[in-house]
Every structure is written in structure tokens, then in C-alpha cells.
Amino acid sequence: MENEAVVMGGDPLGWLSGGFGIDLGTANTVVCHPHRGIVLDEPSVMLVAGDHRRPVVVGRQARELIGRTAAGMVAVRPLRDGVITDLESARTFIVAILRRVTRKPWERVRPRAVIGIPAGATALERRALAEAADEAGFGHVTLIPEPIAGALGCGLDPLAPRAHMVVDVGGGTAEVTGFCYGGILTTRSCRVAGDEMTLALHQYLRQEHQLLVGELTAEEVKVRVRDEADGSLVVEGRDAATGRPKLITLRAEEVVEAIRPTSDGIVQILAACLDDLPPQAVGDIMRDGVLAFGGGSLLKGFTQLLEDAFGFPLRVAERPLTCVAEGAARCLLRPEVARAYSE
Ligand SMILES: Nc1ncnc2c1ncn2[C@@H]1O[C@H](COP(=O)(O)OP(=O)(O)OP(=O)(O)O)[C@@H](O)[C@H]1O
Ligand SMILES: [Mg+2]
Numbered sequence: 001m002e003n004e005a006v007v008m009g010g011d012p013l014g015w016l017s018g019g020f021g022i023d024l025g026t027a028n029t030v031v032c033h034p035h036r037g038i039v040l041d042e043p044s045v046m047l048v049a050g051d052h053r054r055p056v057v058v059g060r061q062a063r064e065l066i067g068r069t070a071a072g073m074v075a076v077r078p079l080r081d082g083v084i085t086d087l088e089s090a091r092t093f094i095v096a097i098l099r100r101v102t103r104k105p106w107e108r109v110r111p112r113a114v115i116g117i118p119a120g121a122t123a124l125e126r127r128a129l130a131e132a133a134d135e136a137g138f139g140h141v142t143l144i145p146e147p148i149a150g151a152l153g154c155g156l157d158p159l160a161p162r163a164h165m166v167v168d169v170g171g172g173t174a175e176v177t178g179f180c181y182g183g184i185l186t187t188r189s190c191r192v193a194g195d196e197m198t199l200a201l202h203q204y205l206r207q208e209h210q211l212l213v214g215e216l217t218a219e220e221v222k223v224r225v226r227d228e229a230d231g232s233l234v235v236e237g238r239d240a241a242t243g244r245p246k247l248i249t250l251r252a253e254e255v256v257e258a259i260r261p262t263s264d265g266i267v268q269i270l271a272a273c274l275d276d277l278p279p280q281a282v283g284d285i286m287r288d289g290v291l292a293f294g295g296g297s298l299l300k301g302f303t304q305l306l307e308d309a310f311g312f313p314l315r316v317a318e319r320p321l322t323c324v325a326e327g328a329a330r331c332l333l334r335p336e337v338a339r340a341y342s343e
Pocket of ligand 2: 023025026168170324
């Protein structure tokens, strides 16, 4: 993707607005600089080795090496369901990220950071993230709910006196949030999202086509199905019975069907969120529609599924994988947004 400066205007050289907007996701980590645009977009995984769990490779390279490394190297994912599970590995990962996104040594001197956190995260989970980032070398860390950052990154104003609803379908969690005028009206999440869809497709291939594929192939099929013009694609794997190489043709409708249980879960939390809202807010959302982002919103048939279920328009963000980091970077110049939503 082209690097695109997120914030222009008042501070073109970036003297006032140093720092980074960070989306530390279960599947991907994205870092955005308010003037340089996206400076990092890589899988949230690292390979560590030795007793001290020293990181050997981080990000894309680490992901490609999974399942191909010598003994002694372990793949670590520092986040699960959008939150930190192990402080130590999260800190190591953030240190590696900081090194990658800074070009000069002085840029590494405690830069500011606005970091996205799921709206449904607990106080303990918030503290863990702030602490890990602080210990990794960031100074002045601000946390912002990811739905708010994503909305801001898509050009909505979270401080406007009008209700909005967003759906974020990530790797580990799907979250639906309604907000208005600096306050969250409702938020619900389910811990099944993109990665669960991959798993469902993996199982479907084995059960319905007797085809064994790796997890990376299953994910690739899920992503590729969107671009296939004739609605079907060829998948390579091994025959479950004989172990021999095998090719099958998979129809797009089969993919949609295989992941229906996951998408049904998202329909349910969206319905529950709408029930929570005051009537005036529902009116706003009926008129403006719902904004969707996160990698899972790119899934073929996803928009149609939600529109059919609710009858209001659904808009998928222009850059659904990076808008949370872009919005977090914008918060560096609009600190009032993070302030309003951090209470
Ligand atoms: N074109 C696509 N079609 C379907 N799914 C996709 C597509 N592109 C990416 N994904 C899926 O999106 C998910 C990753 O999305 P994203 O980067 O928004 O998650 P994350 O922010 O890291 O996770 P979380 O928000 O749960 O912490 C993965 O499960 C990936 O397979
Ligand atoms: Mg996310």
C-alpha cells in the first residue's frame, strides 16, 4: 500500500507531532506515523530462541518460517483475543517494533504512542498493555478504544453529537460498538473472528472434500475467494485417505457456507447492540449505516450477510486493515478524542 500521510496542515514537518499510532492486533500489528503514514504492517508473531527467549525474527519473516525451523526456536504470538497474555513477550515484541519504525537513535528516546485496545478490555488488560509499552521504551502512552480509532481513521468524528456504530472483525475478536459525542453507548464482542473462519474452512475441506491443507493455505483460500471472477478456485493439498497430492475445485458459496457459524455470531452481537441503544441513536444508525473494518470485513459475502439480516446499509472501510492505526496516529494531533474516550 502507498504510504499516505494521515495528518497534514498545521505541522507539515512533524516537529510537534512525533510519536506513533499503533494497532497491536492478534493477527497483525500496524504502526502509523502522523506524517510518514504507515511505517509497519506485519503479522504479530516472532520466533524466539534460547533460555532467555531472545527474538530471532519478527513479523512477516517469522510467520513464513513457522513450521520450517530447527528445534529450539519457538513461535510466539504476544496477543490473544486482542489483549496481552504474557507481559514479557509483549514487551520484547514492542521493543522490536520500536526498533523497526525508528530511523535515527534519537527517535527512540521515549517517543509518544497512542495504542488501540479493544473496547471491551478489562482494567487489568489495559494496565498490562500500558506497562508493556512503557517498559519497551515508549514515553507517554495513551490508550484508545479500537472502534473509536478505526472510526477516526475512516474520517468519522467520534466527538460529533450523532450516534455511529462500527463492526471490527479482526483475527481473534469481533467487536461491535455504538458511540456518540465522546461516550460509548454499547459494546459487545465475541471471541470468534477471522482466525476461527480459517479454522472452519480447514475443517470443511477435510470433511467435505477429504482434502488436507496447512493453516496458511486455508487462510489464503479464504482471502483469495474474493478476487475470483468465476466464483470458484482450485485448492491444492493432500488426500486425507491416501496422503497423495490432490487438487479440488471449491465454489465461493461453499466458503461462505463453511464460515456461516462465525458470521452468525457477529450477526447476534450486532442485534444485541442495537437492542441496547436508545431510539434516537438507532435512527442515526439506520440513516448513516454501519461502518465495518478489520480484515474479516473483507470476506466475500460479509456485507451482504449483514445487510440481509438488518436491512440497513453497511460500508466497509477503504483501508480496513490499517484504519485503526491511522486513527490512533490522528489522536496524536487530537488528544481530546483519546481524553473523552479514556474515562
Ligand atoms: N480478504 C480477506 N478476506 C477474508 N479475511 C481476510 C481478508 N484479509 C484478511 N483477512 C483476515 O483478517 C484477519 C486479520 O484481521 P486484522 O488484521 O484486522 O486482525 P487483528 O487486528 O490483528 O486482530 P484483533 O483485532 O482480533 O486483535 C485474519 O483472520 C485474516 O485471515
Ligand atoms: Mg484489530
